[in-house]
Amino acid sequence: MISANLAAIFYLVSGILFILALRGLSSPDTSRQGNYFGIAGMIIAIVVTFLSIGNFSTSLVYVIIFLVIGGAIGAFIAIKIPMTAMPELVAGFHSLVGLAAVFVAIAAFLNPAVFNLGNIGDIKLASLIEMSIGAAVGAITFSGSIIAFLKLRGIMSGAPIIFSGQHILNLILGIGIFVLIFYLCKTQSSNIFWTVIIISFLVGVLLIIPIGGADMPVVISMLNSYSGWAAAGIGFTLENTALIITGALVGSSGAILSYIMCKAMNRSFVSVILGGFGADSSTDDKKEKKDQKPVKSGNAEDAAFLMKNASSVIIVPGYGMAVAQAQHALREMVDKLKKNDIKVTYAIHPVAGRMPGHMNVLLAEANVPYDEVFELEDINNDFANSDVAFVIGANDVTNPVAKTDPKSPIFGMPVLDVEKCKSVLFVKRSLSPGYAGIDNELFYRDNTLMLFADAKKMTEDIVKNLD
Amino acid sequence: MEIDPFIFRLSIFILSIFIGYYVVWSVTPSLHTPLMSVTNAISSVIIVGAIIAALAGTSESIFNTSSIFGFIAIILAAINIFGGFLVTQRMLQMYKKKKDKKK
Numbered sequence: 001m002i003s004a005n006l007a008a009i010f011y012l013v014s015g016i017l018f019i020l021a022l023r024g025l026s027s028p029d030t031s032r033q034g035n036y037f038g039i040a041g042m043i044i045a046i047v048v049t050f051l052s053i054g055n056f057s058t059s060l061v062y063v064i065i066f067l068v069i070g071g072a073i074g075a076f077i078a079i080k081i082p083m084t085a086m087p088e089l090v091a092g093f094h095s096l097v098g099l100a101a102v103f104v105a106i107a108a109f110l111n112p113a114v115f116n117l118g119n120i121g122d123i124k125l126a127s128l129i130e131m132s133i134g135a136a137v138g139a140i141t142f143s144g145s146i147i148a149f150l151k152l153r154g155i156m157s158g159a160p161i162i163f164s165g166q167h168i169l170n171l172i173l174g175i176g177i178f179v180l181i182f183y184l185c186k187t188q189s190s191n192i193f194w195t196v197i198i199i200s201f202l203v204g205v206l207l208i209i210p211i212g213g214a215d216m217p218v219v220i221s222m223l224n225s226y227s228g229w230a231a232a233g234i235g236f237t238l239e240n241t242a243l244i245i246t247g248a249l250v251g252s253s254g255a256i257l258s259y260i261m262c263k264a265m266n267r268s269f270v271s272v273i274l275g276g277f278g279a280d281s282s283t284d285d286k287k288e289k290k291d292q293k294p295v296k297s298g299n300a301e302d303a304a305f306l307m308k309n310a311s312s313v314i315i316v317p318g319y320g321m322a323v324a325q326a327q328h329a330l331r332e333m334v335d336k337l338k339k340n341d342i343k344v345t346y347a348i349h350p351v352a353g354r355m356p357g358h359m360n361v362l363l364a365e366a367n368v369p370y371d372e373v374f375e376l377e378d379i380n381n382d383f384a385n386s387d388v389a390f391v392i393g394a395n396d397v398t399n400p401v402a403k404t405d406p407k408s409p410i411f412g413m414p415v416l417d418v419e420k421c422k423s424v425l426f427v428k429r430s431l432s433p434g435y436a437g438i439d440n441e442l443f444y445r446d447n448t449l450m451l452f453a454d455a456k457k458m459t460e461d462i463v464k465n466l467d
Numbered sequence: 468m469e470i471d472p473f474i475f476r477l478s479i480f481i482l483s484i485f486i487g488y489y490v491v492w493s494v495t496p497s498l499h500t501p502l503m504s505v506t507n508a509i510s511s512v513i514i515v516g517a518i519i520a521a522l523a524g525t526s527e528s529i530f531n532t533s534s535i536f537g538f539i540a541i542i543l544a545a546i547n548i549f550g551g552f553l554v555t556q557r558m559l560q561m562y563k564k565k566k567d568k569k570k
Contacts, residue, residue, distance in 0.1 A: 011515075014512070015483075018509045018512075019483075019486055019487075019490060021505060021509060022487070022490045022491060022494065022502065022505070022506070023490050023493070025494045025495070025498045025501060025502050025505070026493045026494055026495060027495060028495070028497070028498065028559070028562040028564075031498060031501065031559045031562070032556070032559045032560070034505075035505060035552065035555050035556055035559060038505055038508060038509055038552060038555075039552050041509070041512075042508070042509065042511075042512060042548055042552070045512050045514075045515055046514060046515065046518070049514075049515040049518045049519065050518065053518070053519060053522050055522045058529060059521065059522050059529050059534070060522065062521070062529055062538065063518055063521050063522060063538070063541060066521070066538050066541040066542050066545070067514075067541055067545045068545075069542055069545070070541060070542035070543065070544065070545025070546045070548075070549070071545045071546075071548070071549040072549075073542075073545075073546045073549075073550075074545060074546035074547060074548065074549030074550030074551070074553070075549045075550065075553055077546070077550050077554075078549065078550040078551075078552075078553035078554040078557065079553065079557070081554060083558070086500055086504075086554075086558075089504075089550075089554065090500075090503050090504055090507060093504070093507040093546075093547050093550060093551060094507065096511075096543045096544070096546055096547050097507065097510050097511055097513065097543075097544075097547055099540075099543055100511065100513050100514070100517060100540040100543040100544045100547070101513055103517070103536040103537070103539055103540035103543070104513060104516035104517050104520060104536070104537070104540050106533075106536045107516075107517070107520035107523075107533045107534070107536040107537045107540070108516070108520065110532055110533040110536070111520065111523055111531075111533035111534075114519060114520065114522075114523035114533075115516075115519060115520075126473055220503070221503070224503055224506060224507070227507070227510050228506065228510055231510045231512070231513050232480060234513055234516055235476075235480075235513075236473075236476060236480070237516075238515070238516050238519070239472070239476065240515060240516070241476070241479055242512050242515065243512055243513060243515065243516070244476055244479055244480050244483065245479060245480075245483045246509050246510055246512050247480075247483075247510065248480050248481075248483035248484045248486075248487055249483060249486065249487040249490070249491075249506070249509070250487075250506040250507075250509065250510045251484065251487070252484050252487035252488050252491060253487055253491040253502060253503075253506050254503075254506070256488065256491045256492060257491075257499060257502070257503070260496075260499075348497075350496065355499075355500060355503065356496070356499035356500060356502075356503065357496060357497055357498060357499030357500035357501070357502070357503075358500055360496075360497035360498070360499075360500065361500045361501070361558050361561070364558070364561040364562045364563070365561050367561075367563065369563055369564055369565040370497055370562045370563065370564065371564055371565055372565065373497060375496050375497070
């Protein structure tokens with residue numbers, strides 16, 4: 001048994017180790033070390049908790065059994081999960097943090113004495129507010145992440161679900177939660193506590209269903225942030241510094257990522273939350289236009305010829321590449337090009353993929369060295385000096401309309417200037433529009449050659465033709 | 468007048484938000500996915516609350532209404548801790564520089 005003061009110091013140490021874990025991610029070189037700092041912080045926090053309770057009865061055996069069960073499940077998932085499924089995994093993990101926060105809050109409400117929060121029916125006011133906020137945010141995180149998970153997994157349609165009065169309903173429920181917490185503090189009634197949690201579950205669902213598939217990177221980041229705030233709320237209840245520090249770190253991390261994602265799509269955070277983006281809009285009238293415009297299309301042979309005669313090639317990968325599992329074939333193609341002394345780099349738009357940084361992970365998995373992969377602002381000027389842009393699985397992020405047509409829904413969004421390349425190879429199954437539901441002007445440019453095929457098949461064919 | 472300990476915790480909280488703000492901005496965009504998975508793992512330090520709740524049961528009733536929630540929360544948080552750190556490790560292992568290449 002260690003004293004509360006000593007325990008608090010150890011919790012501070014683990015909080016600092018968590019800060020170092022995030023700090024390590026500033027470069028891939030230091031990131032692995034950072035991860036070990038994080039693991040060390042976690043071990044310290046758990047061991048100190050055991051020591052400070054000092055209860056080594058049979059309960060402890062069960063705690064360890066449950067810990068091992070959970071750990072085994074987690075390890076199994078972590079080892080088995082394919083990298084393309086990372087967004088779902090993260091959404092799923094967020095839901096677990098949320099639910100764990102709810103359960104800890106419930107446990108504290110039912111047995112406040114163990115947490116030094118007073119007695120049943122007479123819980124300290126501040127603690128009651130903290131635990132109900134923690135529980136409410138946790139519940140929203142849980143149900144919201146479940147919906148995000150279902151949408152990303154494709155079990156639920158990615159199309160936004162919108163009904164009239166949706167926002168007013170959310171507002172009323174949101175205010176309702178605060179009113180209920182106020183009455184909870186007055187009456188200490190457990191029924192009100194349960195009601196707060198149930199309404200919060202409902203709010204989580206209602207918040208995420210109107211958000212379309214294109215906005216998923218923002219949603220995941222936002223839920224990341226929520227899970228942090230939930231943890232911080234519980235941290236205040238438990239008077240635990242490690243939890244407060246971590247909650248604040250995770251909360252601000254998620255908020256920054258949401259901001260970056262919104263900026264990359266030129267969308268305001270509010271408009272993402274209100275949802276409805278990506279619903280199909282008057283497709284008929286676009287189809288007619290499409291028929292009139294000529295499109296140049298080619299085959300793998302043409303593409304191979306173009307690239308063989310180029311001196312520099314920029315690859316623009318998007319989520320379609322991941323869906324087609326074309327990253328390994330792509331790597332093979334790049335290796336062949338490099339053998340011919342062609343300079344190859346990769347250009348990544350911040351919202352390529354379904355979550356922040358997703359494309360970088362997929363390329364890393366295909367053994368693409370990270371120093372050949374560039375972010376939008378670092379590479380955008382290079383397109384004008386390059387011979388070939390190879391767009392594979394990306395669409396909206398290359399659409400020049402974002403720069404020229406103020407009426408376009410994506411106007412103002414930062415895009416990759418692929419059209420400035422001498423020639424553009426665009427691998428795509430058809431001329432169908434991307435997530436944003438708009439036609440890509442790039443298809444009809446003179447310097448664009450469309451390669452209509454599955455991304456993986458096309459890349460493999462190009463590889464054959466490069467010999 | 469004595470300062471309420473809550474104020475100290477609030478100070479830690481607010482300062483940590485600032486630390487988080489600056490630290491996260493310095494994270495390279497190519498590591499944003501590992502950032503999310505590792506923040507996931509560390510926010511599961513909520514397991515300390517779950518352990519306290521779970522250990523509150525007496526030897527006659529290890530699983531009472533309060534501790535059972537603690538036990539379930541332990542499983543949930545443990546999935547996240549092991550899953551989060553491992554998957555982060557798996558991802559970070561893949562990031563390689565040009566010169567590390569064997570081919």
